[in-house]
Amino acid sequence: MGAKVYYRGLLEFSNRCRSDCYYCGIRKSNSKVERYTLSEEEIVAVALRCAEEGYGSLMLQSGERRDEAFIASLERVVRRIKAETRSAALPNGLGLSLCVGEQSREVYERLRAAGAHRYLLRIETSSPEIFARLHPRGQSFAERVACIDTLSDLGYLVGTGVMIGLPGQTVDDLADDILFFRDHRIDMVGMGPYIPHADTPMAGCAAEYAKRKREQLHLTLKMIAAVRLALPDVNIAATTALQAIHPFGREWGIRFGANIVMPLVTPASVRKSYRLYDGKPCLDDAPGACLGCLSDRVVMTGRKVGVNEWGDAPHWMHSREAP
Numbered sequence: 001m002g003a004k005v006y007y008r009g010l011l012e013f014s015n016r017c018r019s020d021c022y023y024c025g026i027r028k029s030n031s032k033v034e035r036y037t038l039s040e041e042e043i044v045a046v047a048l049r050c051a052e053e054g055y056g057s058l059m060l061q062s063g064e065r066r067d068e069a070f071i072a073s074l075e076r077v078v079r080r081i082k083a084e085t086r087s088a089a090l091p092n093g094l095g096l097s098l099c100v101g102e103q104s105r106e107v108y109e110r111l112r113a114a115g116a117h118r119y120l121l122r123i124e125t126s127s128p129e130i131f132a133r134l135h136p137r138g139q140s141f142a143e144r145v146a147c148i149d150t151l152s153d154l155g156y157l158v159g160t161g162v163m164i165g166l167p168g169q170t171v172d173d174l175a176d177d178i179l180f181f182r183d184h185r186i187d188m189v190g191m192g193p194y195i196p197h198a199d200t201p202m203a204g205c206a207a208e209y210a211k212r213k214r215e216q217l218h219l220t221l222k223m224i225a226a227v228r229l230a231l232p233d234v235n236i237a238a239t240t241a242l243q244a245i246h247p248f249g250r251e252w253g254i255r256f257g258a259n260i261v262m263p264l265v266t267p268a269s270v271r272k273s274y275r276l277y278d279g280k281p282c283l284d285d286a287p288g289a290c291l292g293c294l295s296d297r298v299v300m301t302g303r304k305v306g307v308n309e310w311g312d313a314p315h316w317m318h319s320r321e322a323p
Contacts, residue, residue, distance in 0.1 A: 001233065001259050005298045006311025007291075008059045008097060008237075009050040009265040012274040013038045014070075017063025019101065020136050023124075023163070025197035025275045026063050032199050036270045037062075043077050044084060046265050047094060051085040053291055054307040057095035059120070059262060064101030071107050074100065075114045082115035095310035097159070102147045105154070112154055118312075119151045120159035120190070126180035127173050130166060134202075145184070152185050157316040159235075161190035164223055165216035167205055174223055178230050187234055187316040188260065189227055192241030193220050195277035206278075217245050221256045228257030233314040235260050244279045250294075254301040260311070261298065263290035 014037035015026045026033055038046075043060070050058050058081065060074070078096060085093040097118035098111060108119070123144055125131050131141040151158045162177045181189055193216040196206045209216070224236055237260040238253030246252070250261060264282045266274060271283045282290055298305050 001235075001314075003303050004306035004309070004311065005254060005259050005261055005301075005303045006057065006235075006306045006309060007055045007294070008057045008260060008262045009046075009055045010059045010061060010240075010262040011038075011043065011046050012061050012264075012266040012270075013043050014062035014065075015270075015274045016065060017101075018066065019064045019139060021139070022134050022136070022201040023194070023197065023277075025199060025277060026273075027200060030199050034273045036273055038267070038270070040073060040077050040080070042267065044080050046267070047081040047085055050265055051087065051090055051094050054089070054305075055094065055263070055265075055291075056090070056306065056309045056311060057097065057118075058265075059097040059099060060116075061099040061120075066103060066107075071103075071110065074098075075110055078111060078114040078116050089308040092310075095312070097157075102143060105150050108147075108151055108154055108156070112156060117155075118157040118159065118188070120161070120188070121148055121151065122161040122190070123148070123180070124161070124163050125166060125169065125173065126162070126177045127169075130169060130173065133168070134166070148184055148186075157187045157312055158185065159188035159190065160184075160186050161192070161237075161239075163194040164191055164220045165194040165209070165212060167202075167208070174219070178223075178227055181227065181231060181234070186231075187313045188237070189231075189234055190237040190239050190260075191220060191223050191227070192239035193217060193245050195241055195244060195279060197275065197277050213245055217242070217249065217252075220245075221252055224253055224256040224258055231315065235311070235313040235315075237262060240264070240281060241277065243281045244277070251297050251301050254298065254303060259303075261294050263294050265290070 099120040128141040238250040238258035242249030
């Protein structure tokens with residue numbers, strides 16, 4: 001994949017969610033969360049700043065909603081970002097990734113037509129049994145997989161990911177995760193250690209997590225290396241959760257085969273309200289601080305940042321037409 005590491009500015013634009021995943025800090029039933037949704041103007045302003053600073057790409061992430069007001073607003077935002085971030089350095093505007101959960105085929109088509117060409121939909125595990133233990137009955141593993149296949153059919157660059165160190169998870173389960181990535185034409189992979197959140201039904205895992213933290217870090221790094229060997233031309237993220245578990249976790253992720261980092265560009269005023277797990281780093285950083293910090297971290301690994309580049313995975317470009 002070469003020496004470059006590519007940025008995906010991570011903008012968490014809303015923490016309102018209809019889902020109730022047992023591990024997630026912004027789950028619908030967590031009444032302790034202060035809910036927010038950024039305005040369209042606020043989202044576009046962040047995108048413009050990212051384009052000016054050489055990010056190349058932006059990830060728009062939120063809790064899952066399916067109401068028309070949310071979808072129509074997101075559709076408008078995507079169109080505006082694509083139009084308003086075009087420049088000599090970015091003739092096609094920012095590369096846009098979305099992470100807004102399970103949607104209908106029609107919604108995926110609308111967002112694709114608006115200009116998004118990447119979509120991240122995490123499975124968290126390829127084991128239907130473990131998935132069922134992590135989610136209430138109304139959330140189905142089969143529906144999640146069907147959405148991933150629909151995204152691929154529509155020409156998206158499709159990303160997914162898993163948590164490592166889940167209760168009851170085995171090394172065989174992790175091997176099956178890699179086979180899932182292969183068999184479902186996954187183009188970008190994000191893997192991180194499972195970190196409990198105190199205000200979730202899985203908070204009781206905290207003591208076991210504390211005992212196994214070092215083991216989870218090593219296993220996550222091995223998974224990154226194994227995916228890089230098994231799927232050499234996909235994008236792999238050095239996730240924020242790696243840094244949460246160790247100060248140099250993201251650097252190690254890059255050394256083990258990752259080539260994507262996601263600087264946090266969420267406005268400081270709402271960052272603390274988007275905590276999926278406890279101990280999330282960078283919550284108090286000033287705007288722009290993540291960019292310089294991550295640039296230094298990338299250089300420390302002997303790699304370089306792909307400034308003003310989308311950095312799409314060859315795995316996708318070899319099998320589909322470029323956007």
